[in-house]
Amino acid sequence: MQNRPPLSGSSRDRLRSVVASLADWRPERDSPLPIYVQIAGYFRAKIASGDWPEGMKLPPQRELAHQLGVNRSTVVAALGQLAALGLIEGRQGGGTRVAGKERTQEPAGSWNDYVEEGIHYPNLxxxxxxxxxxxxxxxxxxxxxxxxxxxLPGEQMRSILADLTREVLPLAYEEPLGSLRLRRAVSKELGRTGIQAGPSSILILSGALQGIQLISLGLLPKGAAVLLEKPSYLYSIHSFQSAGVKLHGLPMDERGLVTEGLEARAARTKAALLYTIPSFHNPTGILMDAERRRELMEKTAALGLPVLEDGAYQDLWLDTPPPLPLKALDRNGQVLHLGTLSKSASPGLRIGWVAGPEQVIRRLADIKMQTDYGASSLSQLAAAKWLEDGCHERHTDxxxxxxxxxxxxxxxxxxxxxxxxxxxxxxxxxxxxxxxxxxxxxxxxxxxxxxxxxxxxxxxxxxxxxxxxxxxxxxxxxxxxxxxxxxxxxxxxxxxxxxxx
Incomplete structure (x- = not known):
């Protein structure tokens, strides 16, 4: 095994300076900005100012994690961002070193100057x-x-699309809530699960994920808190965090989200809503049982805490149908219910929906009109016929x-x-x-x-x-x-x- 050369005096001094500077700084746990993004930003500032010059060796990942009080995976994510910007590099047998100033081959005013500056956080x-x-x-x-x-139902969808060529195709924009024909079909489909929502209480989305984005932008104040299961799919994306919303995880057991202590957690965080995937949770696959669903609805109703129910997987039961959705138990307009065709019929159609109180749905429709002016008219027509003709029920079976x-x-x-x-x-x-x-x-x-x-x-x-x-x-x-x-x-x-x- 090749021996590594000892650090020179100046190298040791620089390494000590890194450790010393980290002793005076910690990422903010309450910030809506992810911790790894805060760390990467701090390191960038140190490199840009010249405090950490080219060639300077960084401490090992484990030591950085210890100094910053974070997990090693968080440090890895931060260093990954810096490496992508050309600010650091790993050297065989030499650890990780500062590579130099940020790559700026483009002239001043280049779009590349803005890559890290937008309000929407980059993916992990x-x-x-x-x-x-x-x-x-x-x-x-x-x-x-x-x-x-x-x-995926290639042949059935091909038949649907062939039939549509004999109809008048909708080449213009749809109304703000989406195609009335599709909303009627969705209303009927929701009714099969116990959810009573008329067409005026349904907004057609460009995929269910857009519903989360619209809610974070249009309904929640900046700095609001959202309660959710932990682990959760929402931690792998930044829809809420990019809008300045903070996520607060709640424990789960084999019956779903644990409701014990919910009141205290909601009060402490001043929670604005609770997000949950009660049926076949992502990523755990847990199914919230009927009794736990009733407990959750009773407690959130007493708290006046709105609920966002993600029903993306509820049609995909494999043994017996799941209990009634939370929205089917809702008597106070407390629940917004998200649904989608992406998990069963076609991710490529980009068709989802949100059902809830009419006033809220109109507000979300207004935000949607400002972002994409409506989901694809052709996709909405195909989805409407897919549901009307019973194709969805046969395919999901x-x-x-x-x-x-x-x-x-x-x-x-x-x-x-x-x-x-x-x-x-x-x-x-x-x-x-x-x-x-x-x-x-x-x-x-x-x-x-x-x-x-x-x-x-x-x-x-x-x-x-x-x-x-x-x-x-x-x-x-x-x-x-x-x-x-x-x-x-x-x-x-x-x-x-x-x-x-």
Whole structure:
């Protein structure tokens, strides 16, 4: 093994100066800006000012994490941003060093000057990588939150589109709430789940995620607090945080979000709303039972706390239908309910909806008109006919059968390869198995190691920054043979890293 050269006196002094400067600064826990973004910003300022000159070595990641009082994964995310800007670089056997000033080859006034300046936070580096890598066909996607192409209704949708060519096509804008024909079809579809919402109480969205963005921009004051399950899908995106809204996680058990202590937490945070995925939660797959749903509605009603219910997965039950949605229990206009066709029929249609009190829906429609002037008229027409003709019900029945088979295969594979390495529960719907590793591992390293082996993972730290034990495994995308190959390979990687840690 090659010996590393000792640090020179000046190098030691510079390293000490880094440690000293970090002793006087900490990221703000209450800031709506993610902690890794705060750290990256602080480091950028130090490099730009010349306090940390080119060639200066940074302390190891573990030491940085200790000095800043954060998890190592947070430091990794911050350093990833700096590396992407060309401000730091890793050198073989030499750690991480300042590479120089920020890359500014463009003339003054270039658009590139604004890349990091917008109000919407960038995705986590791992999420950005996943979004790019999902389009590489050679990778086995073990965490993807969408159905595989062969599970989508290609033939049925082709027939729908062929039928539409014999109708008058809507080439103009739709009204602010969206196509009346589609809202009537959605209203009928919601009625099948117990939700009573007329067309005037429904806004058509360009995907359900847009509903979260509209609510954060149009209904919540800056600095507002949102309660939600932790872990949660919302921690992997920045829709609320970019609007200056703070997220406060609540614990879960096998029955869903824990309501005990909700009153105290809502009072302490001055919560503006509660966001929940009661049916087949993302990423845990947990189904909130009927009694817990009633408790949650009673407590939030007593608190006057509005609820945002994400029903993206509620149609994808695999054993028995889930309990009534929270919106079906709502008698006070307390719940906004999000729905989508993306998880079952077609992510590419970009059709979702939000149902709630008419005044709130009109407010959200006004914000939507200011952002995109309405979802695609052609997509809305296709979605309306899809629902009207009963295609959705027939397709979801067939999809459930396939997903049930793939879920059972994944559980069998986990028993075969992960016994003693991890724990898991049998999901009763949705896409995900929430795998809990028997011992903590550096999840960013596991992500990179798996990628080098041709596996694309969704690690638990995307949904809870402090997580070092979980993986979100999806049985909805990889083929049965891909699952067999991927789960076996993943188990070997976990076993190997466990021996090294």
């Amino acid at each position: 580096p791992t999420v950005q990588a996943i979004n790019r890598l999902e389009f590489r066909p050679e990778l086995l996607r073990l965490g993807t939150g969408e159905p595989a192409p062969e599970l 067939a999809l459930r059968l396939t997903l049930r088979q793939r879920r059972d295969l994944m559980l069998e594979l986990l028993e075969r390869h992960f016994a003693g390495l991890a724990e898991w529960s049998k999901p009763s719907g949705g896409f995900y198995v929430w795998l809990r590793l028997s011992k903590p591992l550096p999840l960013p390293k596991l992500f990179r190691t798996a990628l080098a082996e041709g596996l694309l993972l969704n690690t638990g730290d995307l949904y809870d920054r402090s997580d070092a034990r979980h993986l979100r495994l999806s049985y909805a995308y990889a083929s049965p043979s891909g699952l067999e190959q991927g789960i076996a390979k993943l188990a070997e990687l976990v076993r190997r890293m466990g021996r090294l840690s």
